[in-house]
Amino acid sequence: MADNPGLNAPASRALATAPAGTTALGFPIGPAMAAPAREGQFGLFEIWRIIVKHRWVILAGLVVGIGLAALATILTTRMYRATATIEINAESMTMVDMGDGQKAVPLTDPQSLQTQYGLLASISLAERVARELNLTAREDFADPAASPQSKLDQAASKISTNLKVEPVDDSRLAKISYVDAEPALAARIANAVAEGAISSHIERGLDSNAYARQVLEKRITDAREKLEDSERKLVAYAQQQNIVSVASGGEDSSEGQASQSLDAASLAAANQELSVAQNARVAAQARYNQARATTTTETLQNPTAQGIRSRLAQLRADYQQKRNAMKPDHPEMVDLQSQIDALERDLRRESTSVVSALAAEYRAAAAREAELRGRVNRLRGAVLDLRGRSIQYNILQRDLDTNRQLYDALLQRYKAVGASAGTGENLISIVDPAKRPGSPFKPDPIFNGLVGALLGLLAGLATAFALEFFTNTVRKLEDLEAKLKIPALGVIPKVEKGVLLTEALANPRSAVAEAYSSLRSAIQFATPHGAPATLLVTSAGASEGKTTTSLALAQNFARLGFSTLLLDADMRHPSFGVESSEGHGLSSILVGASTVSESIIRTSIPNLSIIVAGKLPPNPADLLAEQRLPQLLKELGAWFQIVIVDAPPVLGLADAPILASLCDRTLLIFEAEKVRMSVAMNTVDRLRAANARILGGVLTKFNAKTSGYGYGYGYGYGYGDEQQGIAKTKIMLPRHK
Numbered sequence: 001m002a003d004n005p006g007l008n009a010p011a012s013r014a015l016a017t018a019p020a021g022t023t024a025l026g027f028p029i030g031p032a033m034a035a036p037a038r039e040g041q042f043g044l045f046e047i048w049r050i051i052v053k054h055r056w057v058i059l060a061g062l063v064v065g066i067g068l069a070a071l072a073t074i075l076t077t078r079m080y081r082a083t084a085t086i087e088i089n090a091e092s093m094t095m096v097d098m099g100d101g102q103k104a105v106p107l108t109d110p111q112s113l114q115t116q117y118g119l120l121a122s123i124s125l126a127e128r129v130a131r132e133l134n135l136t137a138r139e140d141f142a143d144p145a146a147s148p149q150s151k152l153d154q155a156a157s158k159i160s161t162n163l164k165v166e167p168v169d170d171s172r173l174a175k176i177s178y179v180d181a182e183p184a185l186a187a188r189i190a191n192a193v194a195e196g197a198i199s200s201h202i203e204r205g206l207d208s209n210a211y212a213r214q215v216l217e218k219r220i221t222d223a224r225e226k227l228e229d230s231e232r233k234l235v236a237y238a239q240q241q242n243i244v245s246v247a248s249g250g251e252d253s254s255e256g257q258a259s260q261s262l263d264a265a266s267l268a269a270a271n272q273e274l275s276v277a278q279n280a281r282v283a284a285q286a287r288y289n290q291a292r293a294t295t296t297t298e299t300l301q302n303p304t305a306q307g308i309r310s311r312l313a314q315l316r317a318d319y320q321q322k323r324n325a326m327k328p329d330h331p332e333m334v335d336l337q338s339q340i341d342a343l344e345r346d347l348r349r350e351s352t353s354v355v356s357a358l359a360a361e362y363r364a365a366a367a368r369e370a371e372l373r374g375r376v377n378r379l380r381g382a383v384l385d386l387r388g389r390s391i392q393y394n395i396l397q398r399d400l401d402t403n404r405q406l407y408d409a410l411l412q413r414y415k416a417v418g419a420s421a422g423t424g425e426n427l428i429s430i431v432d433p434a435k436r437p438g439s440p441f442k443p444d445p446i447f448n449g450l451v452g453a454l455l456g457l458l459a460g461l462a463t464a465f466a467l468e469f470f471t472n473t474v475r476k477l478e479d480l481e482a483k484l485k486i487p488a489l490g491v492i493p494k495v496e497k498g499v500l501l502t503e504a505l506a507n508p509r510s511a512v513a514e515a516y517s518s519l520r521s522a523i524q525f526a527t528p529h530g531a532p533a534t535l536l537v538t539s540a541g542a543s544e545g546k547t548t549t550s551l552a553l554a555q556n557f558a559r560l561g562f563s564t565l566l567l568d569a570d571m572r573h574p575s576f577g578v579e580s581s582e583g584h585g586l587s588s589i590l591v592g593a594s595t596v597s598e599s600i601i602r603t604s605i606p607n608l609s610i611i612v613a614g615k616l617p618p619n620p621a622d623l624l625a626e627q628r629l630p631q632l633l634k635e636l637g638a639w640f641q642i643v644i645v646d647a648p649p650v651l652g653l654a655d656a657p658i659l660a661s662l663c664d665r666t667l668l669i670f671e672a673e674k675v676r677m678s679v680a681m682n683t684v685d686r687l688r689a690a691n692a693r694i695l696g697g698v699l700t701k702f703n704a705k706t707s708g709y710g711y712g713y714g715y716g717y718g719y720g721d722e723q724q725g726i727a728k729t730k731i732m733l734p735r736h737k
Helices: 009-017 044-053 055-075 109-120 123-132 148-162 185-243 255-293 298-301 303-323 331-420 445-470 477-481 501-506 513-524 545-559 587-592 620-624 626-641 655-662 677-689 719-724
Strands: 078-088 092-097 101-106 162-166 173-180 428-432 488-493 534-541 564-568 576-578 608-611 642-646 665-671 694-702 729-733
Touching: 044 055, 055 445, 078 109, 078 185, 109 162, 109 185, 123 148, 123 185, 148 162, 148 173, 162 428, 173 185, 173 255, 173 665, 185 331, 255 331, 298 620, 303 331, 331 620, 331 626, 445 477, 477 694, 488 513, 501 513, 501 545, 501 719, 513 545, 513 694, 534 626, 534 655, 545 564, 545 608, 545 642, 545 665, 545 694, 587 620, 587 626, 620 655, 626 642, 665 677, 677 694
Parallel strands: 488 694, 534 642, 534 665, 564 608, 564 642, 576 729, 665 694
Antiparallel strands: 078 173, 078 428, 092 101, 162 173
16 A cells, blocks of 8 residues: 555556547547536426426415405405397488489498497486486485586496497497496396487487478578579570570470581581591592502403403413524514504503593592581581580570479478478387396406416416526526536436435435436546546535535446545545544644555445545644645545545635645536525636636536525534534545455
């Protein structure tokens, strides 16, 4: 043990034969060893975690909401709703038709229905109901000390407030509902509103008919006077202009109108003939000009010309045929040439005669056009003269016809209004009268309970999320990476109640043992040689699981064949003890009272040795700051493959930063949902300020089902258990026999 008491042969061979670029166990060195830097995500899983964690808060909110809803239901006055169903018929408006008298025109349906809905909910109808039912005498509707008009206004206002008119979809039905504390009164008021609407409509019809008769009488008088005046003006103007009315174009047509229509027809016919003549003249002129310039269709189709042309073609063919055998001066050839010349002269004369015929046709067409043009000009003058004299006459005639039609229509409308007075169709009819309700409309226990439950549930959820986000603690691995910027190496579950931690570590199949095995593998992946030479294990405060983590890692590395030393560097609250240690320990080594060999104690666990803290010195920080500690760590690193140093907490003490600056790697332990984020950040900052090489962080005592947060945290860490009131028990390790 003097040379290397902890290094065994298998582990030495593993270190010596490990290939370059791999750890001692064959793990690759490189980016795969670094913990991935992930940002914190807030997804469905996180929401479910918060809900499960604060389930009692949410359940309390739900119970409180239901309770408040039940209380409100009990204290609320019972209200009854009575409903009457009415039918609103299509409304039509009688308008004046200039030809057939009166004409019923249906109003736009949505417009008519909305008007009736407004009338049903009007204040005037509410006042009518209040008067008919004498509601002004009831204290719950009007103040007894108020004036009569004020009582009526108060009663009508209450009726209008509690009244509701609801149309039935896709129909002309409407429901009139009234809500009141008395069920019988609610039914009476709903029926009174429906009956009052019918009576109001009848009264409005009678009033409108009386008013219509008065208006029509005045308009008829005015129309009669205008009709007589227009007749006198028409007769006077006809006498002045010598215009005599002739009933040739209809019963009301005048002579001027008939003559005007005849002249206009003659002018139209003449214009049509002129257009035809112009087209004929243009066509004749075109044929004549074409015939003068070249051979035309008329020339080609002339029978005489066709015969000459046929004979000429035959002679020319014979001439060409005989030309090969005879000379041109041959008598037969001379005779043929003479015949050809004679036929060509005949053809030219025939063509000249065709052109002459086309010229004669063109001159006839031009003369016809000139004659028709003169006739059109004469008719145009006559028409313009008649129109000029008939303009005023036609104006007066139209005025007379309009006044006569208006007068006749007003007379017919006046007779129709007189005949239909009081017999108009009632637009509103009652389908189902309101009946006394048997059960209250408000409050609705089920609805109130659902609303209370929903509001209570929302309040509980809001409280749960507020507790979650305003209590800023280290809760999950993502917090280590995203907020503390250190790799997350593992998570250790919380031991169930009734199970000792030592028993959980002793059982290799337990969740805690599996978690520490996973942490050991993560450390191996994160270090070049499978394990750091010296690994410092510390935490922000006390009781976060650093001592348990140190022991579990030491046991795991020892089981893998690593020569492992567990160094208890907590000389304020020693965590480990060994029977018959004879006072040797870290403190005695640092003061020179013991040697390293004397202080190393082999345990019953193969490959695992331990150096306890020893006697408690009065100044642990000063003792750790001496030059002996770096030499000791270097010497231990040469004897053992891995030295795990169990250090005091970081905050409030100088021990951990001193040790972290001397060790190869530092492992930070955080208890889940206990350490505040500010405390964790301060811990990381202090270690980095001491040039510590932080390997990563571990989350301990993690409750998968989530538990409540710890709100208080003490930083004190004095001497002895009695000074701090901490019931801390040393972990006793058996010696190697």
